[in-house]
Amino acid sequence: MCSNCRAFIKTSDRVCPYCEVRVGPRAIDVREPRAILGGFIPHAHFTTSIILLLNFGLFAATVVSSMRAGHSDAFFGIDGRTLLDFGATRRWEILGLGEWWRLVAAGFLHGGIIHIAMNSWVMFDLGAQVEEIYGNARFMVIYFLATVGGFFASMLWSSNSTSVGASAGLCGLIGAMLALGVRNRTATGAAIRGMYTRWIVYLLVFGVVMPGIDNAAHIGGLAAGFAMGFVAGTPKLTNTWGERFWRAASYVCLALTAYSFLQMYLWLSHTAG
Numbered sequence: 617m618c619s620n621c622r623a624f625i626k627t628s629d630r631v632c633p634y635c636e637v638r639v640g641p642r643a644i645d646v647r648e649p650r651a652i653l654g655g656f657i658p659h660a661h662f663t664t665s666i667i668l669l670l671n672f673g674l675f676a677a678t679v680v681s682s683m684r685a686g687h688s689d690a691f692f693g694i695d696g697r698t699l700l701d702f703g704a705t706r707r708w709e710i711l712g713l714g715e716w717w718r719l720v721a722a723g724f725l726h727g728g729i730i731h732i733a734m735n736s737w738v739m740f741d742l743g744a745q746v747e748e749i750y751g752n753a754r755f756m757v758i759y760f761l762a763t764v765g766g767f768f769a770s771m772l773w774s775s776n777s778t779s780v781g782a783s784a785g786l787c788g789l790i791g792a793m794l795a796l797g798v799r800n801r802t803a804t805g806a807a808i809r810g811m812y813t814r815w816i817v818y819l820l821v822f823g824v825v826m827p828g829i830d831n832a833a834h835i836g837g838l839a840a841g842f843a844m845g846f847v848a849g850t851p852k853l854t855n856t857w858g859e860r861f862w863r864a865a866s867y868v869c870l871a872l873t874a875y876s877f878l879q880m881y882l883w884l885s886h887t888a889g
Contacts, residue, residue, distance in 0.1 A: 663752050664743035667724075667759070668736055671782060674724050675732050678702055693728045696778055701887050703880045704778040705767045715883075719771075720876035723763035725780035735782040746789045749796065751851035753859075753866040758848065760869035762788020762841040769836025784833040788841025790815050795845030 623634045631638055682690035682698040690698075700706065703721030710718055726732035747755040766784025790812055797808030816838065823829040852859060 661744040661747055663755055663759075664739060664747050667743065667782070667785075668739060670724050671726065671732060671736065671739075674702065675726050675729075678725060691729055694726075699725055699727065699780050700778055701884060703876070703883070704780045705771050706778050707771050707775045710771055715879070717876035717879035719764045719767045720760070720873055721880050722767050722780045723782055723785050726782070727780060731781060735786060738786050739782060742786060742789050742793075746792055749850060750792065750845070750848065751862075753862040754844075754848045754851065756866040756869050757862065758788055758792045758841055758844045759785045760873065761844055762791065762837040765840030766833040766835075766837030769839075770830050770833040773832035774830075779830045779833055781830070781833070783830070784837035787819065787834045787837035788844070790819070791838040791841030791843075792845030792848075795842045796850070799846060799849070 623632065625632055625634070625639065629639055678694050678698055679690045681701070682694045685695065685698060687693075687695045687698075696704070700709070702725055703718045704725060705718045705722045709715045726735065743755075743759075746758070750758065763782075763785040766787060767779060770779045770784070793808060794812040794816070797805045797810075797812060799805070800808065819834060820831065823831040823834055848862065851862070
């Protein structure tokens with residue numbers, strides 16, 4: 617049905633043949649878009665899939681680099697020097713040398729196969745949920761700022777240790793879902809709050825029990841994600857100024873991520889030379 621003249625039209629029509637007004641997308645097309653590459657990358661979870669591909673690509677690169685440096689067990693534990701070369705965070709490099717790009721790059725690096733496997737498992741499930749509810753633009757902004765906020769908190773908390781991993785961004789996604797439950801004052805919202813509050817408790821307990829877990833990055837990412845999720849709200853089907861703002865913000869986050877990868881490449885070229 618045309619939203620302007622209310623006439624029945626074909627689903628393939630992009631302009632109403634009766635009033636000649638451009639027809640917007642159907643809700644079903646927005647919520648359930650077609651898959652890409654024969655379903656290998658579900659379009660509704662496109663950003664989640666790209667993040668996973670980047671994580672595994674950089675993991676393979678760090679494993680090869682670590683092995684070339686003489687660490688034969690790099691697949692299970694990449695050495696700290698290699699991670700630092702690829703963009704792990706540490707206070708001196710960030711505050712002393714001004715390498716702020718590490719706050720982004722570190723979120724795509726992992727210390728071993730168990731580390732990336734656990735984060736990927738959570739990302740594949742949680743990331744898809746958040747992306748479907750908040751949309752691509754808000755998802756990218758939440759994930760980016762949670763990653764930066766998490767590693768910034770980690771840097772302030774620990775002066776001489778390195779930190780990597782997608783868990784700061786993942787905690788941001790948990791925070792965004794908690795914010796959704798807080799904003800929604802219904803029984804559904806209460807269920808969402810209860811579920812993700814349990815996630816947070818499990819995460820913090822796991823961080824205390826297990827050695828080597830960067831709880832500062834988790835808490836920083838969680839706080840940033842909650843704040844952004846609370847402010848962002850869920851996307852609207854109409855092309856309002858708010859939707860244009862979030863698209864523009866996502867482009868800025870995408871550009872800053874690309875810049876961070878460029879700085880990673882330049883740093884690696886410098887250290888190799």
